[in-house]
Amino acid sequence: MPTVKVTRDDWLRGAQRALAESGVSGVSVEPIAKQLGVTRGSFYWYFKDREALLVGALELWESEETIGFIEELAPIAEPLARLQTLFREALTGDLIAGLEPAIVAHASDPVVRVVLERVTTRRLDYLTDLFAQLGLDPAAARRQAVATYAAYLGWIELRRAAPDIAPETKGSGPLVEPALDHLLRLLTP
Amino acid sequence: MPTVKVTRDDWLRGAQRALAESGVSGVSVEPIAKQLGVTRGSFYWYFKDREALLVGALELWESEETIGFIEELAPIAEPLARLQTLFREALTGDLIAGLEPAIVAHASDPVVRVVLERVTTRRLDYLTDLFAQLGLDPAAARRQAVATYAAYLGWIELRRAAPDIAPETKGSGPLVEPALDHLLRLLTP
DNA sequence: GCATTTCCGTACGGTACTGTATGGGCTATC
DNA sequence: GATAGCCCATACAGTACCGTACGGAAATGC
Numbered sequence: 001m002p003t004v005k006v007t008r009d010d011w012l013r014g015a016q017r018a019l020a021e022s023g024v025s026g027v028s029v030e031p032i033a034k035q036l037g038v039t040r041g042s043f044y045w046y047f048k049d050r051e052a053l054l055v056g057a058l059e060l061w062e063s064e065e066t067i068g069f070i071e072e073l074a075p076i077a078e079p080l081a082r083l084q085t086l087f088r089e090a091l092t093g094d095l096i097a098g099l100e101p102a103i104v105a106h107a108s109d110p111v112v113r114v115v116l117e118r119v120t121t122r123r124l125d126y127l128t129d130l131f132a133q134l135g136l137d138p139a140a141a142r143r144q145a146v147a148t149y150a151a152y153l154g155w156i157e158l159r160r161a162a163p164d165i166a167p168e169t170k171g172s173g174p175l176v177e178p179a180l181d182h183l184l185r186l187l188t189p
Numbered sequence: 190m191p192t193v194k195v196t197r198d199d200w201l202r203g204a205q206r207a208l209a210e211s212g213v214s215g216v217s218v219e220p221i222a223k224q225l226g227v228t229r230g231s232f233y234w235y236f237k238d239r240e241a242l243l244v245g246a247l248e249l250w251e252s253e254e255t256i257g258f259i260e261e262l263a264p265i266a267e268p269l270a271r272l273q274t275l276f277r278e279a280l281t282g283d284l285i286a287g288l289e290p291a292i293v294a295h296a297s298d299p300v301v302r303v304v305l306e307r308v309t310t311r312r313l314d315y316l317t318d319l320f321a322q323l324g325l326d327p328a329a330a331r332r333q334a335v336a337t338y339a340a341y342l343g344w345i346e347l348r349r350a351a352p353d354i355a356p357e358t359k360g361s362g363p364l365v366e367p368a369l370d371h372l373l374r375l376l377t378p
Numbered sequence: 379g380c381a382t383t384t385c386c387g388t389a390c391g392g393t394a395c396t397g398t399a400t401g402g403g404c405t406a407t408c
Numbered sequence: 409g410a411t412a413g414c415c416c417a418t419a420c421a422g423t424a425c426c427g428t429a430c431g432g433a434a435a436t437g438c
Contacts, residue, residue, distance in 0.1 A: 005415070021297055025214040030395060040396085041416040049397070098297070105294030107350035108210055108287070120351040143371040146347070146357045150372070151336065154343030158335070161296035162309040168335045182332040183339070186375055194385070219425060229426090230386040238427070 006038050008046045008056075015057035020098040024106045027054050051111060058115040061099060066122060079133040084184060086130075091155050091180060092171045098160045104153065124149055134189060148187050155183070195227050197235040197245075204246035209287040213295045216243050240300060247304040250288060255311060268322040273373060275319075280344050280369060281360045287349045293342065313338055323378060337376050344372070 014032040029043050029050055036042070047053050072089070076082040106112045127145035128138075136144060159169035168179035203221040218239055222229050236242050261278070265271040295301045316334035317327075325333060348358035357368035 023212040023214065023294065025212065028395065029397095038415095039417055041418080043416095044397075045415060050395095101294050104346050104350045105212065105290050117351055117354055120347075120354045124355065139367075140371070143357065143368050144375075146355055146368055147340065147372045147375055149355075150343035150347050150358075151340045152343060153346045154339035154341060157293050157342045157346065158309075158339050161293045162306055165306055165309045166313060166335050166338075168332065169339075178328075179332050179335055182329070183336045186333075186336055217425065218427095227385095228387055230388080232386095233427075234385060239425095 006036050006042050010036055011043060011046055011053060012057050012060050015053050016061065016099055019054075019057060020102050023102055024054065024109050024112065027057065029053070054111055055115075058103070058112065061103070062115050062119055065119060069123070070126060079130055080188065083130055083134075083188065087152070087184060087187075088180065090152055091159075091169075091183075092176065094171070100153075101157050101160050104157075120149075131189070136189060144187075144189065151183060151187060195225050195231050199225055200232060200235055200242060201246050201249050204242050205250065205288055208243075208246060209291050212291055213243065213298050213301065216246065218242070243300055244304075247292070247301065250292070251304050251308055254308060258312070259315060268319055269377065272319055272323070272377065276341070276373060276376075277369065279341055280348075280358075280372075281365065283360070289342075290346050290349050293346075309338075320378070325378060333376075333378065340372065340376060 011032065014036055015027050018026045018028070018032055027050070029040050033040050033043060043053070047056070069086075069090075073082050073086055076085060103112055103116055107116055124142075124145050127148055128142050131141035131144045131148075132138060134141075155169055158166050159171070163170050167173050168175045170176055200221065203225055204216050207215045207217070207221055216239070218229050218232050222232060225231070232242070236245070258275075258279075262271050262275055265274060292301055292305055296305055313331075313334050316337055317331050320330035320333045320337075321327060323330075344358055347355050348360070352359050356362050357364045359365055
């Protein structure tokens with residue numbers, strides 16, 4: 001029996017799962033330990049306390065989110081194509097189904113707030129810049145970015161909260177393509 | 190000292206506040222009792238257990254949401270005007286700042302799910318009907334409704350999660366009017 | 379003005395989680 | 409094959425919440 005070791009990353013992934021399913025207060029050590037098949041002795045070896053786990057999980061999400069978000073699009077030259085693939089990737093990806101809605105919902109938590117504001121700022125700036133490259137003046141580009149980002153947020157919320165009610169948002173269903181086309185036509189100037 | 194009594198409705202409002210701030214697991218009896226200035230003895234007079242409080246708070250939200258949502262718009266004859274005032278009301282209203290995002294975020298909770306699916310179904314149906322009245326064929330109306338509702342959801346999420354990052358979503362700020370106009374132009378066919 | 383209903387305080391046992399202290403098994407290394 | 413460092417189990421307070429049982433004050437009906 002190899003008795004595979006539990007790593008620090010395992011704890012962070014477990015915390016993200018718990019965060020996606022049960023929110024901030026669901027990130028508790030004992031249940032995650034049980035799910036990982038160890039006791040809390042392992043946890044307190046890697047982390048100082050429960051808050052350190054939450055911060056680690058959020059910052060892991062932040063880094064992966066921004067790295068996979070922006071750097072993957074760099075090779076695409078055309079701004080319009082960049083916007084379209086950006087949206088397709090963002091709206092059909094897996095994103096640990098529900099992590100982001102859970103984070104947004106707990107914006108009142110001081111730990112969550114600081115990470116979420118960094119991510120939101122970065123994304124809105126990126127979108128604003130993109131729409132400016134498409135010819136919109138700065139104010140219009142900014143408003144377009146806000147509207148577009150709102151549509152993105154709501155889309156993944158809808159997909160998580162009621163996939164059966166709005167099957168158009170399901171990542172793999174047959175309805176998703178025309179619905180995505182429709183949304184993209186609304187959002188591209 | 191009149192020592193005002195605590196009503197069942199007070200408990201439901203307190204539960205909604207707690208739900209908006211801390212999610213489902215934040216709806217706990219003892220803290221709400223402290224905030225109301227009574228002990229848990231009052232609670233167990235009105236409610237069977239904690240879950241009954243959660244269900245009551247959700248159903249109160251559902252009824253107020255649908256009543257104030259649809260019936261207020263009935264007197265407006267023009268579909269386009271109905272859509273526009275609907276959106277302005279929904280996006281600038283107070284909505285117990287954050288109740289809805291919190292509910293959406295906890296869609297995995299079985300108690301939340303049933304209420305949320307009812308509300309989502311009703312709203313999407315209403316929007317689909319509205320766009321059909323504006324001349325769109327059934328499939329296009331449905332897609333337009335999904336896109337529009339996603340924009341609504343994301344807008345209020347954004348407004349709650351990062352009002353300082355996206356001041357365009359603040360209900361009273363000077364930036365909200367042009368941003369809303371922009372969004373409405375994108376979403377009206 | 380008495381009895382009844384309404385509403386709330388108090389006290390109890392139980393559960394689930396937190397953080398700490400401590401010790402011991404495993405693995406690598408030489 | 410002894411040693412050092414890594415990883416985890418166990419045991420022990422301490423906290424916060426739940427649900428129940430019971431009792432009493434305060435309003436209300438007649």
